[in-house]
Amino acid sequence: MKTIKKTIAEVARELEGAANILILSHENPDGDAIGSSIGLALGLREFGKNVVLANSTGVPERISWLEGAKEFVTQLPPLRGFDTILLLDCAERERTGFDLSGVPEERFISIDHHPNTVGVGRKVLIDTQAAATGELVLEILLEMAVRVDAKIATALYVALHTDTGGFNYSNTSRMTHMSASILIDRGVDPAAVHKHLFGNERFERVALLGKVLSTLTMELDGRVATCVVTMEMLDEVGASPEDSDDFVNYPRSIRGVEVAALLKEREEGVFRVSLRANTGVNLSLVAKKLGGGGHKKAAGATITATSLEEAKKIILASLEEALGGAAS
Numbered sequence: 001m002k003t004i005k006k007t008i009a010e011v012a013r014e015l016e017g018a019a020n021i022l023i024l025s026h027e028n029p030d031g032d033a034i035g036s037s038i039g040l041a042l043g044l045r046e047f048g049k050n051v052v053l054a055n056s057t058g059v060p061e062r063i064s065w066l067e068g069a070k071e072f073v074t075q076l077p078p079l080r081g082f083d084t085i086l087l088l089d090c091a092e093r094e095r096t097g098f099d100l101s102g103v104p105e106e107r108f109i110s111i112d113h114h115p116n117t118v119g120v121g122r123k124v125l126i127d128t129q130a131a132a133t134g135e136l137v138l139e140i141l142l143e144m145a146v147r148v149d150a151k152i153a154t155a156l157y158v159a160l161h162t163d164t165g166g167f168n169y170s171n172t173s174r175m176t177h178m179s180a181s182i183l184i185d186r187g188v189d190p191a192a193v194h195k196h197l198f199g200n201e202r203f204e205r206v207a208l209l210g211k212v213l214s215t216l217t218m219e220l221d222g223r224v225a226t227c228v229v230t231m232e233m234l235d236e237v238g239a240s241p242e243d244s245d246d247f248v249n250y251p252r253s254i255r256g257v258e259v260a261a262l263l264k265e266r267e268e269g270v271f272r273v274s275l276r277a278n279t280g281v282n283l284s285l286v287a288k289k290l291g292g293g294g295h296k297k298a299a300g301a302t303i304t305a306t307s308l309e310e311a312k313k314i315i316l317a318s319l320e321e322a323l324g325g326a327a328s
């Protein structure tokens with residue numbers, strides 16, 4: 001904990017010394033990637049910094065109402081002008097979906113909370129105890145004595161809300177609630193945020209849910225539940241790939257299920273898998289072996305396979321190995 005506090009102070013000092021900052025986050029961003037990026041960008045501007053926001057896949061519709069969401073560019077701007085490139089909610093160049101291979105390490109600073117990640121930059125802040133990157137961003141802004149206004153606070157609250165499943169997952173800590181309390185104090189309206197996030201569904205998304213739930217299967221003696229999303233289903237109801245982002249919570253909610261897997265066909269032969277654990281199995285390692293990554297209880301990967309069935313077999317084989325024979 002002490003070293004994290006020290007690193008937060010060090011990152012704050014680095015940012016105080018920077019002038020032109022590019023903020024990047026992981027591709028297929030979630031509320032934490034986008035919320036922490038916006039929160040930090042607005043905060044750094046209060047401090048007089050020039051800040052540009054980019055994300056290779058852009059802002060998902062669910063959080064497009066956040067102030068600052070329209071600012072994101074999806075092409076990498078020319079890097080010459082930036083003395084600092086921040087990686088948020090990821091700590092590796094590849095995760096951004098941009099080609100950053102030739103950029104010197106000293107130009108980067110990474111701020112993340114994912115385990116099993118190396119970290120790139122002249123400063124690396126990886127705190128796996130933090131429920132969200134937004135929690136770390138808040139600490140940095142407070143350390144810099146930035147005036148956290150309602151816009152910044154709302155972006156960071158969305159970050160916390162997203163990564164903790166509305167303050168419900170096991171990563172929710174006293175610290176998370178303390179951070180939320182600070183953010184509410186600075187002007188967040190929690191009910192309004194919840195309504196934006198979960199009370200504002202598009203018809204197409206709920207229609208897609210109906211199709212996806214009809215694919216529910218139980219595998220490995222009921223220890224694993226799966227659902228699939230095909231491109232055909234998206235077409236049939238006019239939904240977009242991101243519409244299924246949190247559907248994995250339905251198979252996860254079934255009694256006795258240890259791991260839920262949502263398999264999403266992205267293009268011919270390319271599948272994304274979202275994995276969620278209810279027990280101690282380490283999905284971060286499972287996903288890493290599949291070429292992806294994430295947290296112990298929430299991880300994902302992109303898999304190439306000739307068919308959905310083959311992709312499913314690959315995932316189930318990995319899960320069988322990870323779950324072993326041990327009952328939890």
Ligand code: 5GP
Binds near residue numbers: 095292
């Ligand atoms: P989701 O299932 O929501 O896409 O991802 C769950 C978690 O795993 C998130 O924290 C996400 O950042 C991480 N994750 C998902 N896919 C990948 C991937 O391909 N590589 C890495 N390193 N992390 C991933």
Ligand code: MN
Binds near residue numbers: 033089113131132133
């Ligand atoms: Mn996160």
